[in-house]
Each structure stands twice: as structure tokens, then as C-alpha cells.
Amino acid sequence: xxxxxxxxxxxxxxxxxxxxxxxxxxxxxxxxxxxxxxxxxxxxxxxxxxxxxxxxxxxxxxxxxxxxxxxxxxxxxxxxxxxxxxxxxxxxxxxxxxxxxxxxxxxxxxxxxxxxxxxxxxxxxxxxxxxxxxxxxxxxxxxxxxxxxxxxxxxxxxxxxxxxxxxxxxxxxxxxxxxxxxxxxxxxxxxxxxxxxxxxxxxxxxxxxxxxxxxxxxxxxxxxxxxxxxxxxxxxxxxxxxxxxxxxxxxxxxxxxxxx
Amino acid sequence: xxxxxxxxxxxxxxxxxxxxxxxxxxxxxxxxxxxxxxxxxxxxxxxxxxxxxxxxxxxxxxxxxxxxxxxxxxxxxxxxxxxxxxxxxxxxxxxxxxxxxxxxxxxxxxxxxxxxxxxxxxxxxxxxxxxxxxxxxxxxxxxxxxxxxxxxxxxxxxxxxxxxxxxxxxxxxxxxxxxxxxxxxxxxxxxxxxxxxxxxxxxxxxxxxxxxxxxxxxxxxxxxxxxxxxxxxxxxxxxxxxxxxxxxxxxxxxxxxxxxxxxxxxxxxxxxxxxxxxxxxxxxxxxxxxxxxxxxxxxxxxxxxxxxxxxxxxxxxxxxxxxxxxxxxxxxxxxxxxxxxxxxxxxxxxxxxxxxxxxxxxxxxxxxxxxxxxxxxxxxxxxxxxxxxxxxxxxxxxxxxxxxxxxxxxxxxxxxxxxx
Numbered sequence: 001x002x003x004x005x006x007x008x009x010x011x012x013x014x015x016x017x018x019x020x021x022x023x024x025x026x027x028x029x030x031x032x033x034x035x036x037x038x039x040x041x042x043x044x045x046x047x048x049x050x051x052x053x054x055x056x057x058x059x060x061x062x063x064x065x066x067x068x069x070x071x072x073x074x075x076x077x078x079x080x081x082x083x084x085x086x087x088x089x090x091x092x093x094x095x096x097x098x099x100x101x102x103x104x105x106x107x108x109x110x111x112x113x114x115x116x117x118x119x120x121x122x123x124x125x126x127x128x129x130x131x132x133x134x135x136x137x138x139x140x141x142x143x144x145x146x147x148x149x150x151x152x153x154x155x156x157x158x159x160x161x162x163x164x165x166x167x168x169x170x171x172x173x174x175x176x177x178x179x180x181x182x183x184x185x186x187x188x189x190x191x192x193x194x195x196x197x198x199x200x201x202x203x204x205x206x207x208x209x210x211x212x213x214x215x216x217x218x219x220x221x222x223x224x225x226x227x228x229x230x231x232x233x234x235x236x237x238x239x240x241x242x243x244x245x246x247x248x249x250x251x252x253x254x255x256x257x258x259x260x
Numbered sequence: 261x262x263x264x265x266x267x268x269x270x271x272x273x274x275x276x277x278x279x280x281x282x283x284x285x286x287x288x289x290x291x292x293x294x295x296x297x298x299x300x301x302x303x304x305x306x307x308x309x310x311x312x313x314x315x316x317x318x319x320x321x322x323x324x325x326x327x328x329x330x331x332x333x334x335x336x337x338x339x340x341x342x343x344x345x346x347x348x349x350x351x352x353x354x355x356x357x358x359x360x361x362x363x364x365x366x367x368x369x370x371x372x373x374x375x376x377x378x379x380x381x382x383x384x385x386x387x388x389x390x391x392x393x394x395x396x397x398x399x400x401x402x403x404x405x406x407x408x409x410x411x412x413x414x415x416x417x418x419x420x421x422x423x424x425x426x427x428x429x430x431x432x433x434x435x436x437x438x439x440x441x442x443x444x445x446x447x448x449x450x451x452x453x454x455x456x457x458x459x460x461x462x463x464x465x466x467x468x469x470x471x472x473x474x475x476x477x478x479x480x481x482x483x484x485x486x487x488x489x490x491x492x493x494x495x496x497x498x499x500x501x502x503x504x505x506x507x508x509x510x511x512x513x514x515x516x517x518x519x520x521x522x523x524x525x526x527x528x529x530x531x532x533x534x535x536x537x538x539x540x541x542x543x544x545x546x547x548x549x550x551x552x553x554x555x556x557x558x559x560x561x562x563x564x565x566x567x568x569x570x571x572x573x574x575x576x577x578x579x580x581x582x583x584x585x586x587x588x589x590x591x592x593x594x595x596x597x598x599x600x601x602x603x604x605x606x607x608x609x610x611x612x613x614x615x616x617x618x619x620x621x622x623x624x625x626x627x628x629x630x631x632x633x634x635x636x637x638x639x640x641x642x643x644x645x646x647x648x649x650x651x652x653x654x655x656x657x658x659x660x661x662x663x664x665x666x667x668x669x670x671x672x673x674x675x676x677x678x679x680x
Contacts, residue, residue: 068406135287135398135545173558180405180551187549188401 001041005060006053008079012063016084017052020045023113024089025259026081027051028097031121031133031182032145032175033058036158040248047256051089053080057181059174064181070192073185074103078111090259091203092116094244095216096182099194102228105205106197114259115203117224117231118251119213119241124191128219134179134187147212147240155245198227205231206258210239210246232258261604261644262655264320264354265313265630266512266613269306269340271330272620273298274538284543286329286394293330302333305623307340311347311666312627313616316634319655320352320385322613324457325359326392327399331539338372345380349664352656353380356457356476356613357387361407362400365435366414367442370421374446381662382447385655387455387476388415390464393552394542405551408463410434422451453654455510461557465496468508474611474654476510480540482586483603486511490607506645507610507654513603514615516590517632524590527625528618529579532588535619536577588618593636600641610645611654 001019008014017034019041025048027041034052044050056076057064067076077100081089090113093101098120105115124130131144139149146152162168185192205228209221218235225233234254239247274285274293282289310321323340326332334340337355344353353376358369377384390411396402402410413432417440420428427441446452454473458464468475475493479486490509497504514532518524582588589599604612616633617626 132398134404134549135543137545173555176550176553176558177555178550183404183549183551184406187403188397 001038001045001050001052006080006083008063008076008083010063010066010076010079012056012061012066012076012079014056014061014063014080015054015059016080017041018050020048020050022048023259024049024051024086026053026084026086026089026091028077028091028093028101029054029058030095030097031179031186032156033178035155035245037155038245040244040251043248043252044255048090048259051084051086053084055181058178064177067181068184070103070185073100074107077101077104078108081111088113090114090116092118092255093120094118095241096121096186096190098122099185099190099192102194102198102201103192105203106194106200109200109202112203115201115205115228116208116255116258117205117228118208119210119216119243120207120220120224121186121190121216122192122194123220123223123227124189125219125223128217130190130216132188133215134183144215145241147210147238147246152240152242152246155242195227199229201228206254207231207233208243208251208254209233209235210241210243211235211237212239213241213243215241261641262319262507262611263638264322264352264611264613265310265318266322266354266615267306267310267617268331268539268615269302269323269333270535270539270619271333272302274330274534274620278538279541282541284546285331285539285541286326287398287543287546289328289330299333306617307343307347309617309623309626309630310344313630313634314348314351316631317638318351318614318634320354321348322354322356324356324387325389325395327395329394338376341376341384342379345376345383347666349381349662349666351383352385353383354385354455354613355387356385356455356478357389359389359391359396359400360414360418361402361411362391362396363414365437366417367421367437367440369414370418370442371444373452374422374442374444377446377448377452378444380658382452382658383656384446384448384452385455386452387457388418389457390461392459392547393549394546397549397552398546403551404549407552408554412467419451422446447659448657453656455654461553462492463554463557465493466500469497469500469502472502472653474508474510476512476611476613478512478613480512480514480536480587482588483511483513483607484586487606490609494608504608505610505648505651505653506608507648507651509607509609510611510613511603511607511609512613512615513600514588514618515596515600515629515633516588516616516618517593517596517629517637518590519592519632521591521595524592525579528590528621528629531619531621531625532582532590533577533579533619536574536582536587539619540574593632596633597637597640600637601644604641604644610648
């Protein structure tokens with residue numbers, strides 16, 4: 001994957017990972033951002049033209065002060081698609097990225113081809129309250145995100161040695177900045193009422209979930225399936241919330257089967 | 261030098277194993293630990309103590325706002341202040357303050373503060389905190405990264421509501437009101453003195469200086485640790501070309517007075533340790549949601565009050581450590597005077613919030629310490645900042661011929677004699 005920077009008409013500068021050729025697929029990351037290693041993107045790029053933009057406030061992307069609420073985030077998503085010069089791409093959104101992708105598909109249903117919601121945030125079921133990701137110790141977060149927390153810890157930190165104070169401080173500052181941004185649409189309850197707008201979605205939709213997701217439990221997959229017209233729900237065994245990172249091969253296989 | 265007697269109003273019945281059995285005194289503390297029938301006596305005792313402080317000659321009496329916690333039982337400080345306004349007639353009533361980012365609409369604060377100013381005859385000191393993250397973000401659901409912006413808008417609305425004589429429309433990002441028309445208005449013009457309590461965000465300095473508000477640094481780690489932050493503030497004051505009146509700044513300090521240093525330990529150690537070990541036992545993530553502190557403040561590296569590093573300091577605290585490191589100022593009147601003088605002149609503060617009730621301190625000890633302070637310490641420190649004694653920009657301006665409703669109640673005669 002190579003990186004480039006695009007500037008939206010609003011003035012956000014976003015870093016985008018790009019690779020492969022063919023049908024355009026835009027991947028929207030979750031609240032933690034893209035991790036250091038994203039093997040599923042490389043795999044996906046062997047078949048499609050893949051774009052993975054980073055939100056303002058993530059990595060080198062700037063302009064976070066320009067985005068404050070759900071509509072800002074949604075239109076920003078389309079602004080990035082426009083800045084990349086794409087027409088009717090497939091949208092794949094993971095976790096918070098799924099929430100944004102679902103909103104994008106609801107406000108501009110004709111502007112995308114297919115929609116994939118991976119462990120998407122954005123709904124709230126009273127019987128299954130989602131843990132408060134803003135009130136977790138680092139170890140607790142890892143437990144919720146990954147089926148195998150030990151391996152998850154390594155994936156999440158990208159091998160940064162936390163006994164090195166400087167490295168820890170940088171990671172901490174980056175994490176504060178990312179989650180400050182995510183909080184604008186996820187805090188205190190990750191529900192900005194997309195459920196009222198999902199009737200508008202006309203794209204063929206796949207809802208993809210890790211069977212062992214402890215953060216947003218699989219009951220939410222069923223709920224998305226009920227709310228998005230004609231959506232297919234697929235659960236993947238031996239994967240938690242970070243399904244694309246935990247099971248990159250199975251994840252990409254499922255995408256390929258759906259996107260063609 | 262001005263002295264305000266402040267009561268945090270902690271819940272005094274947290275069990276001995278509270279720290280081991282619960283992760284936090286705030287936000288998700290089991291509400292079964294609260295007993296409303298005991299609470300009845302606790303509220304009255306705490307409010308009596310505030311009234312007692314007035315009778316001993318303190319300049320102000322103070323309370324503040326916190327939610328869902330055993331650290332401070334004042335979700336609505338305005339209710340406490342309303343009670344005090346009826347039972348006192350001389351001291352400033354310092355509400356430090358209302359966490360205005362959480363009020364919807366914040367015009368409610370303009371109205372209630374105006375009511376308090378009117379009922380008290382112009383004795384309100386109005387505090388506008390951003391609020392702790394536990395209160396404003398986790399209990400009251402405000403988005404951390406937008407809290408300061410919303411706070412700023414609430415402030416603008418309240419100040420305009422007090423200043424304008426005609427109804428106006430307010431088209432804010434967070435508040436849209438077609439008809440703003442504050443009734444009643446405060447007695448103090450153009451507005452009551454405004455205090456901005458800060459916990460360590462450096463953005464607060466400029467906000468205070470933009471508007472010439474008092475900056476109140478509320479910390480429980482004493483003046484040695486508070487110094488770097490206050491030094492930063494005064495440096496900013498100089499950079500901005502403002503005068504360095506000590507009344508621009510206030511500091512909160514836990515104080516325990518006894519006849520001797522040894523007696524102070526005997527009388528107060530368990531209650532101070534109760535406060536540090538139980539009342540400040542906050543689950544660290546509740547104290548530091550991403551976006552609450554700006555990257556600039558994080559980089560400044562101020563010791564943030566209840567976060568990881570602070571929780572580490574509190575592991576296994578002893579009385580000796582509390583006293584030696586000046587988390588608290590405790591001892592004989594002379595010891596307390598010496599250390600307080602160092603604190604006041606070192607930090608350059610004109611207002612001291614005296615925390616003379618601490619943790620689960622019983623009423624008699626609180627009154628004992630308070631009385632010794634009022635009689636043997638306060639008079640020795642009054643002379644400080646005499647060069648600035650006419651500077652009343654950050655103090656109340658009550659009306660002259662106000663009512664003294666407390667004088668009609670039984671037993672008032674004695675209290676009045678005590679302070680006259």
C-alpha cells in the first residue's frame with residue numbers, strides 16, 4: 001500500500017492508504033484508527049482498488065476542529081470520496097467506520113455500489129448495553145476488542161515498547177487525540193439515531209460480525225439485519241470485535257464473495 | 261487577605277474496605293452506600309458548620325457542585341446556598357460553582373444565581389467551573405472534546421442575560437433561545453464577582469484574563485505541588501500586561517489546627533486519611549476522558565489531580581507524608597500560621613479556601629479546628645497584601661440596608677455575640 005494525502009473542499013487534510021486496481025473499495029476505520037499493520041488491506045488490494053482514508057485527528061490527518069457532529073462526519077466521508085475522484089465505490093466500514101458508512105448510505109443512497117458493515121457501531125439495544133470505551137483501563141479495552149487478548153495487545157500497540165517512556169507518551173497522546181475525535185459521535189452513547197434513516201439505504205448490504213465480539217455483541221448484527229432493507233447477516237467464528245485484524249483471510253474471503 | 265470556609269460535604273460513612281471493594285468513589289459508586297436518613301443529619305451538620313464559620317468572622321462560606329459521588333454531596337450547590345442566604349447576613353456566599361456546560365439551557369444558572377444574589381442582599385460569589393470530567397462528561401453526558409466550546413457558549417449567554425436590559429435572541433451552537441430575558445437580575449452590578457475554578461487546564465488562565473475573573477486553583481496536593489501551576493499563571497498575567505493583584509487568584513487548602521502539632525495528629529489523622537484514601541479514590545479513566553484535556557495541556561504536563569500518577573501517590577499514604585509534603589497544613593496555631601504564610605505569599609493568592617472539615621471529621625473536631633483557626637491563625641495573616649487592601653474587584657458588594665433574617669431565629673443572639 002502507498003500513502004497519499006487528499007484535501008477535502010471543507011479543508012480537512014487526510015492521509016489515505018491506497019493500493020491495487022479494479023473496482024474501488026473505500027475502507028473506513030474504527031475509533032482506534034488504522035493499526036500499524038493492516039494485512040487485510042493488502043489482501044483486499046490484490047483484487048480491488050483499495051482506499052483507506054484516516055479521519056482528521058488520526059495519524060497525520062488534520063482538520064478535526066472542522067468536524068463536530070454526525071452530519072459533519074457523514075458529509076466528510078462523501079467529501080473524501082469526491083476528493084479521491086471516485087464514483088459509486090463499495091463502502092466497507094468497521095465499528096465506528098461502519099456507523100459512518102451506514103449514515104453515508106442513508107443520506108446518499110445512489111452514490112455507492114455495495115455496503116459492508118463490520119461490527120458496526122451506531123445502534124443501541126437496551127438489553128445489550130455496549131461497554132463505555134471511554135472509561136476503560138488499557139487491559140480492559142484489549143479484552144473487549146480481541147478474542148485473544150494477548151495477541152490483540154501486540155496488534156494494538158504495533159510492538160511499541162511501553163517501558164520506553166517517550167514511546168508510551170507518544171502512543172498515549174495519539175490515543176487521546178483519536179478518541180477525542182471519536183467521542184464526538186460515540187460519547188456518551190454511540191447512537192446518533194441512524195436507525196431512523198436506514199429505510200433509505202438501497203445499496204446491497206452485508207452485515208459482518210465476529211461471533212466472539214464482546215464489545216458490540218452479535219445481537220447487534222441481527223438488529224442491523226432487521227433495519228437495513230434486504231441486508232444479509234454473516235457471522236464469523238473465532239473472531240472478536242477486531243475481526244479484520246484477527247481473521248484477515250476469512251474477512252477478505254467474505255468480502256470477495258459478497259462484492260464479487 | 262480573605263478567608264472562605266469551604267465544605268466539600270463528603271459522605272462520612274464510606275466503609276473501611278471501601279477502597280478494596282469499589283473501584284471508584286465517583287460515577288459508579290454503589291448508591292446503596294448512601295443512607296438518606298443519616299444524610300438528613302449530615303446535611304444539617306454541614307450547613308450548621310458553614311453558618312458557624314460566619315459567626316467566627318470568616319469572610320466567605322463556600323460550596324460547590326458534584327454528581328454521583330461520595331466525595332461531595334452537592335449535586336445542587338444552589339440549594340445549599342439558598343439555605344445559607346436565609347441563615348446568614350454578612351459573609352460572602354461562594355458557590356464555586358455551577359458547571360455550566362451541563363445545564364440545559366444555561367439561562368437557568370443566570371436565573372438561580374440572580375435569585376441567590378437577591379435573597380442574600382448582594383453576597384453571591386459566582387463560580388463557573390468546566391466541571392470535573394467525572395461530573396460533566398460521565399455523569400452529565402457532555403462530549404469531552406466539545407465541553408470547553410459548550411462551556412464558553414454557556415458563559416457568554418449567562419453574562420449577556422445579566423447585562424442586557426431588553427429581551428434578545430440567542431442563536432448559539434448548543435442553545436437556541438428566541439427570547440432571553442433574565443428575571444430577576446443580580447443586585448451586584450455589572451455582575452457578582454466571577455471565580456473560575458481550575459484543576460490544571462492552562463486554557464483557563466487566558467479565559468480568566470480575557471474577562472478579568474478570579475482564577476481559583478483547586479487541588480488537594482498542597483502548595484508545594486500547586487506552585488508550578490500558579491507560577492505559570494502569574495507568568496501569563498505578566499505577559500498579558502495585567503496588574504498582579506493577589507486577589508486575582510485563590511487556592512484551596514486542607515487545614516487542621518490543634519493546640520500542639522502532636523495533638524493535631526491525634527485529633528485529625530484518621531479523618532484526613534479517610535479523605536485521601538476513600539474520597540479521592542477515583543477510577544482513573546473517569547478522570548481523563550480523551551478530549552477533556554487539550555493536547556496542549558497534556559503536553560504541559562501538569563500533575564493532573566486524580567489520574568494514574570495521582571492515584572499512585574495515594575497508595576499507602578501516612579499522616580507524616582501528608583504533613584511533610586504539605587498536602588495538608590496541620591499543627592499548632594503557630595505551625596499553621598507559618599506554613600500558611602509561606603503558602604499565601606509563595607503562591608501569591610489573596611483568597612484562601614479553608615478546608616477545615618475533612619473526610620469523616622466529626623462536628624466537634626471541625627468546630628474546634630475552625631475556632632482555633634479563627635482566633636489564633638486568621639488574625640495573624642490578615643495583614644498580608646495590605647498594599648492591595650482597597651482592591652475589591654474580586655469581592656462582593658452587598659447592599660447596605662439588607663435584611664438579617666437569621667437574627668430572628670432562636671439562639672441567634674449567642675452566635676451574633678460570638679462574632680461581634
